[in-house]
Amino acid sequence: xxxxxxxVFLNKEIVDVYIENGVFKKIGKSLNVEADQxxxxxxxxxxxxxxxxxxxxxxxxxxxxxxxxDLHTWLNNHIWxxxxxxxxxxxxxxxxxxxxxxxxxxTTFFCDMYWHVEAIAQAVDEMGIRAAISSAYVxxxxxxxxxxxxKKNREFFYSPPKVSSRVMFIMGPHAIYTVSKASLEWIRDxxxxxxxFVNIHVAETKKEMEDCKKIRGTTxxxxxxxxxxxxxxxxxxxxxxxxxxxxxILKNRNVKIAHVPTSNMKLASGSFKxxxxxxxxxxxxxxxxxxxxxxxxxxxxxxxxxALRAKMASNSxxxxxxDDIFRCATKNGAxxxxxxxxxxxxxxVADCVLIDLNHPQMVPCHNLIxxxxxxxxxxxxxxxxxxxxxxMHNRYVEGEEEIxxxxxxxxxxxxxxx
Amino acid sequence: xxxxxxxVFLNKEIVDVYIENGVFKKIGKSLNVEADQxxxxxxxxxxxxxxxxxxxxxxxxxxxxxxxxDLHTWLNNHIWxxxxxxxxxxxxxxxxxxxxxxxxxxTTFFCDMYWHVEAIAQAVDEMGIRAAISSAYVxxxxxxxxxxxxKKNREFFYSPPKVSSRVMFIMGPHAIYTVSKASLEWIRDxxxxxxxFVNIHVAETKKEMEDCKKIRGTTxxxxxxxxxxxxxxxxxxxxxxxxxxxxxILKNRNVKIAHVPTSNMKLASGSFKxxxxxxxxxxxxxxxxxxxxxxxxxxxxxxxxxALRAKMASNSxxxxxxDDIFRCATKNGAxxxxxxxxxxxxxxVADCVLIDLNHPQMVPCHNLIxxxxxxxxxxxxxxxxxxxxxxMHNRYVEGEEEIxxxxxxxxxxxxxxx
Numbered sequence: 109x110x111x112x113x114x115x116v117f118l119n120k121e122i123v124d125v126y127i128e129n130g131v132f133k134k135i136g137k138s139l140n141v142e143a144d145q146x147x148x149x150x151x152x153x154x155x156x157x158x159x160x161x162x163x164x165x166x167x168x169x170x171x172x173x174x175x176x177x178d179l180h181t182w183l184n185n186h187i188w189x190x191x192x193x194x195x196x197x198x199x200x201x202x203x204x205x206x207x208x209x210x211x212x213x214x215t216t217f218f219c220d221m222y223w224h225v226e227a228i229a230q231a232v233d234e235m236g237i238r239a240a241i242s243s244a245y246v247x248x249x250x251x252x253x254x255x256x257x258x259k260k261n262r263e264f265f266y267s268p269p270k271v272s273s274r275v276m277f278i279m280g281p282h283a284i285y286t287v288s289k290a291s292l293e294w295i296r297d298x299x300x301x302x303x304x305f306v307n308i309h310v311a312e313t314k315k316e317m318e319d320c321k322k323i324r325g326t327t328x329x330x331x332x333x334x335x336x337x338x339x340x341x342x343x344x345x346x347x348x349x350x351x352x353x354x355x356x357i358l359k360n361r362n363v364k365i366a367h368v369p370t371s372n373m374k375l376a377s378g379s380f381k382x383x384x385x386x387x388x389x390x391x392x393x394x395x396x397x398x399x400x401x402x403x404x405x406x407x408x409x410x411x412x413x414x415a416l417r418a419k420m421a422s423n424s425x426x427x428x429x430x431d432d433i434f435r436c437a438t439k440n441g442a443x444x445x446x447x448x449x450x451x452x453x454x455x456x457v458a459d460c461v462l463i464d465l466n467h468p469q470m471v472p473c474h475n476l477i478x479x480x481x482x483x484x485x486x487x488x489x490x491x492x493x494x495x496x497x498x499x500m501h502n503r504y505v506e507g508e509e510e511i512x513x514x515x516x517x518x519x520x521x522x523x524x525x526x
Numbered sequence: 527x528x529x530x531x532x533x534v535f536l537n538k539e540i541v542d543v544y545i546e547n548g549v550f551k552k553i554g555k556s557l558n559v560e561a562d563q564x565x566x567x568x569x570x571x572x573x574x575x576x577x578x579x580x581x582x583x584x585x586x587x588x589x590x591x592x593x594x595x596d597l598h599t600w601l602n603n604h605i606w607x608x609x610x611x612x613x614x615x616x617x618x619x620x621x622x623x624x625x626x627x628x629x630x631x632x633t634t635f636f637c638d639m640y641w642h643v644e645a646i647a648q649a650v651d652e653m654g655i656r657a658a659i660s661s662a663y664v665x666x667x668x669x670x671x672x673x674x675x676x677k678k679n680r681e682f683f684y685s686p687p688k689v690s691s692r693v694m695f696i697m698g699p700h701a702i703y704t705v706s707k708a709s710l711e712w713i714r715d716x717x718x719x720x721x722x723f724v725n726i727h728v729a730e731t732k733k734e735m736e737d738c739k740k741i742r743g744t745t746x747x748x749x750x751x752x753x754x755x756x757x758x759x760x761x762x763x764x765x766x767x768x769x770x771x772x773x774x775i776l777k778n779r780n781v782k783i784a785h786v787p788t789s790n791m792k793l794a795s796g797s798f799k800x801x802x803x804x805x806x807x808x809x810x811x812x813x814x815x816x817x818x819x820x821x822x823x824x825x826x827x828x829x830x831x832x833a834l835r836a837k838m839a840s841n842s843x844x845x846x847x848x849d850d851i852f853r854c855a856t857k858n859g860a861x862x863x864x865x866x867x868x869x870x871x872x873x874x875v876a877d878c879v880l881i882d883l884n885h886p887q888m889v890p891c892h893n894l895i896x897x898x899x900x901x902x903x904x905x906x907x908x909x910x911x912x913x914x915x916x917x918m919h920n921r922y923v924e925g926e927e928e929i930x931x932x933x934x935x936x937x938x939x940x941x942x943x944x
Contacts, residue, residue, distance in 0.1 A: 171889075172896035176833075176847040209886040373834035374900075376843045403900040404887050409827065415594075416791035416831070420838075425794045429594040466930050468627040469822050471589075472937040478590035482792075482821040487905035512884050519890040 109144060109496060116149025116462065117476075118452055125154055127458040130496035135454055145498065147491065152462040153476055156450045157216040157492060158407035159441020162307070162345040162366035162395025164222050165231075165239075166194070166202030168209065169519055171399040179313075179375060187400055193525045198518055200227035205515040206405055207235035211505050213406040213486025214461040216494035217441060217449075219307055219343065219366070219395065221280040226269050233271040236499045238459070240445050242280025242307055247291050254291040258298075265302055274495055276445070278305035284328050285316055289335065296337045305341045305445065307366070311354075312346035313377050329354040338363050343444060345395065346371075347385075348378040355381070359388045364444040367436065369417040370410060371397035382418035383427050393441040394433070406486040411437050415481055430481040462491035527562060527914060529876075534567020535883065535894075536870055543572055545876040548914035553872055563916065565909065570880040571894055574868045575634040575910060576825035577859020580725070580763040580784035580813025582640050583649075583657075584612070584620030586627065587937055589817040597731075597793060605818055611943045616936055618645035623933040624823055625653035629923050631824040631904025632879040634912035635859060635867075637725055637761065637784070637813065639698040644687050651689040654917045656877070658863050660698025660725055665709050672709045676716075683720055692913055694863070696723035702746050703734055707753065714755045723759045723863065725784070729772075730764035731795050747772040756781050761862060763813065764789075765803075766796040773799065777806045782862040785854065787835040788828060789815035800836035801845050811859040812851070824904040829855050833899055848899040880909035 110133075113125040124139035125132065134141065174186035194202075199222065210218060217238040220228055225243045232239040243264070247253035261279070268277050279299050281287040287295075299306045311317055311328045324331045329350055332338050338361035345366040350358070358365070367380055385392050394414055396405045411433045418428025439450030442459075449457035463480070464470060467488045470479050480488075492500040499505060528551075531543040542557035543550065552559065592604035612620075617640065628636060635656040638646055643661045650657040661682070665671040679697070686695050697717050699705040705713075717724045729735055729746045742749045747768055750756050756779035763784040768776070776783070785798055803810050812832055814823045829851045836846025857868030860877075867875035881898070882888060885906045888897050898906075910918040917923060 169890060170892075171887075171901055172891070172893040175893070175896050175900060176844055178842070178844055182843070205886065205889060212886055370834065373838055374843060376837045376841050376845075399901070403896065404902075406887070406903065409830075409903065412827075413831070413834070416788065419794045420791055423794050424596070425600070425792060426594055426596055427794075466927070468623065468630055468926075468930065469589075469824070471623060471930050471933055472587060473590070474588075474937075475590040475593070478593050478821065482593060483589055483817070484822075485824065485827065485903040485905065487903065508886075509884070512886065512889050515889055519892075 111493070111496065111498065112139065112141060112143035112146045113149045113154065113462070114146060117153040117465065125149070125452070127493070127496045130458055132452065132454050132456050132458050135452070147501065149462065151465045152490060153465055154452055154460055154462055155480070156438040156452060157459045157461045157494065158214050158437050159393060159445070159450065160210065160215050160218040160395050160405065160407055161343065161393030161441045161444055162368050162397060163218050163220060163405060164398030165206035165218060165220050165228065166199040166222050167398030167400045168206040168405070169194070169198060169202040169515070169522065171403045173400065175403070189526065190522070193522055194223070196224040196227040198522055199224040200231050201515055201518045203228045203231035204235060204511050206399070207231060207237055208505060208508055208511050209405045210237060211235065211492045211499045212489070212503070213408060214489035214492055215405065215407050216459045216492060216499070217445070217447065219278070219445065221282070221307060225277065229269050229271045229275050232275050236497055237494050238274040238447070240276045240278045240305060242278045245279065245281045245291065245295065246286045247288050248286060249288045251288070251290065254288055254294070257291065258294055261298065265304070276305070278307060281306065281308045283309040283312070283316070284331060285319060292337055293335055296335065299341060305343060307343040307345060310344040310347055311349040314349055317349035327354060329357060333357050333361065340364070346377065348372060348380050350381070352384065355384055355388050355390070359390050363390070365390055365392040366395045367392050367414060368395045368397040369414045371401040373413070373417065374401050379421045380417065381421060382414070383422045386432060391440050391443055392436050393444050394437045407437050408480060408484050408486050408488070411481045430478045433481050434477050458493060458496040460493050461489045464488050464490045529911070529914065529916065530557065530559060530561035530564045531567045531572065531880070532564060534880065535571040543567070543870070545911070545914045548876055550870065550872050550874050550876050553870070565919065567880065569883045570908060571883055572870055572878055572880055573898070574856040574870060575877045575879045575912065576632050576855050577811060577868065578628065578633050578636040578813050578823065578825055579761065579811030579859045579862055580786050580815060581636050581638060581823060582816030583624035583636060583638050583646065584617040584640050585816030585818045586624045586823070587612070587616060587620040587933070587940065589821045591818065593821070607944065608940070611940055612641070614642040614645040616940055617642040618649050619933055619936045621646045621649035622653060622929050624817070625649060625655055626923060626926055626929045627823045628655060629653065629910045629917045630907070630921070631826060632907035632910055633823065633825050634877045634910060634917070635863070635865065637696070637863065639700070639725060643695065647687050647689045647693050650693050654915055655912050656692040656865070658694045658696045658723060660696045663697065663699045663709065663713065664704045665706050666704060667706045669706070669708065672706055672712070675709065676712055679716065683722070694723070696725060699724065699726045701727040701730070701734070702749060703737060710750070710755055711753055714753065717759060723761060725761040725763060728762040728765055729767040732767060735767040745772060747775060751775050751779065758782070764795065766790060766798050768799070770802065773802055773806050773808070777808050781808070783808055783810040784813045785810050785832060786813045786815040787832045789819040791831070791835065792819050797839045798835065799839060800832070801840045804850060809858050809861055810854050811862050812855045825855050826898060826902050826904050826906070829899045848896045851899050852895050876911060876914040878911050879907045881906050882908045
């Protein structure tokens, strides 16, 4: 399986890019190679595809279902009653819809936390992108539930679903206020034994921080550190309510950060300290969160909002520079999950997209990265390639009409069940 | 000139929409009318088009030219040197590029402040959209310059360029710190005599507010009120550094507000008090500002950022509700400039767009307005109609390739002149 992209812009030069067996094999001027597929790069730039490091993909089914509410009303009266009705079929279809939107907006990887992970894995496998999938672990301090989840996790990870190597399974304790200490310690040890990544929501709201202080006598980050939970395989989402000392702890433990700016703003959760994390040298990726708190999965839009949010957080227009933001949304995401992608270089995994340099929002092009971060949205992506395979070309994804049709029908059936 | 849109979604019903001579003539089920053009509304929703109440359109030429800098470096070393080189031809081509982007993202009106207004008017006229165009009035407290601008304005408004009635000319004093008191008073009287709208940047930065207190002994809003400048024909852009008493003054004077959330965030200018303005009953429109401080003209994206910004400003997810934001971006913009549009109703001016309900970001559609505000970007717009004329259909604008090509060439020539 090979692809030759002819005469495409890469760092202001026009080159040919030859992809073989999922990696960039050769990049250079006028390559003299044959390929199974040859596509034109005329008026296109090639860039790494996007890595969405925190979402709940199947929540596309809840896009616009409930907005503009206080957290309690939103969750109790709307989101949870809807989610309680979701079957594996619903989740499969919701995840396919999410994957479609991601492919259309240039994203080829997402980190997911939800239920019915087999259905998620199947959807991802079929759609051709990558994912790190975790089943939400929520025991609500109930030891019986804890045991149940531990048994389920053992069974699952000892014999995981047989799917493409593009899919990895990781652990997903929901948060410190929904998972008991005993369970967190079990997860810590199990993940260590199995070499698993762990993603968890941490320090998202002021309430979480205050409750933690009341109940545990310390902050969420320090609580996790005290029980030895934090290490280089941990991906912490949100991480808003932290001080300098805690950022230092996170840095020392080499923890990875999933920054979800839109969700943080939409739910009025607080201000992510972008500068402090970056300056301290922590690896920060960018995520869209789920469609109930965003309400899309467009990483190009998310980059802009991340940049704007960073400037506000520090009260300076020099924060959240476009190059830094772009790296967070591409290479950093790959690095966090140990994928050798995120750059257009020989030997790297061939996850990439082509950008339409004639799209009105890309003209003029004084600075490609600035245009991508500040001016463009997902529709500037014309071609999406994951693992050396074309998933979208000329903005068309095979079978997209069917996915849209099925998703619409499925949502109707969920509403009928409510 | 008539258009019949067959079987289109309007407020959850499927109707036919008949447009004649620029207005919605008849809306209803299965209309029995003939029309010059018949288009299908299948899987489309019809909504009012967007009104961008504050921008500097020709600054699309500077998209991505300079970002992530402190205001002083940005203006002095980058923006102003570039702008000093701009000829009427540059501005004409930059404005055409801007109009193209607006049409592609569903905007049919913009309020502009720039130089070479004849060139702007010609571009708008040709592109078929509406605009309120002002020439930036900047005398830097120099009485000679003041006289020059007054003479120029008199000549201009006594015999304005002959263009379509879609174009209105308004006044554009830049700001209180770039225009002398004598000039502001002259503008106040001239605008009164001529019945002109006036747009001005007000209370954008903390520095403006502090300098004003130092120099004038009062705040920007009170200074303008003291000289009798404020009335229902005034559109104030930014309006960040104001307190409750000043918002009360603005309300009493029936002043109109142009909220530009992205620009305010990108330049770290401060926090617009969205809730306070809305609750007080002021008419707030939404603008993108120019492409040097945004860097696009997509009102759908701007709505999302406005909603998120409002939630942060009040620290509550219930602020910046999608219905309010949508009204600001459509009907309020029309109202501010006295255009009887912004709603899909019989008798109203036919400025509208069709939305692709099969676009991944519009699926599912629990709530059309929420999807438009939070999930969609400009590429969900398939058809743009202004003044009863189709400017884009199936995402194609006549002559778009030529505009892109010319704009690219022109930017190269400007860079050569620098």
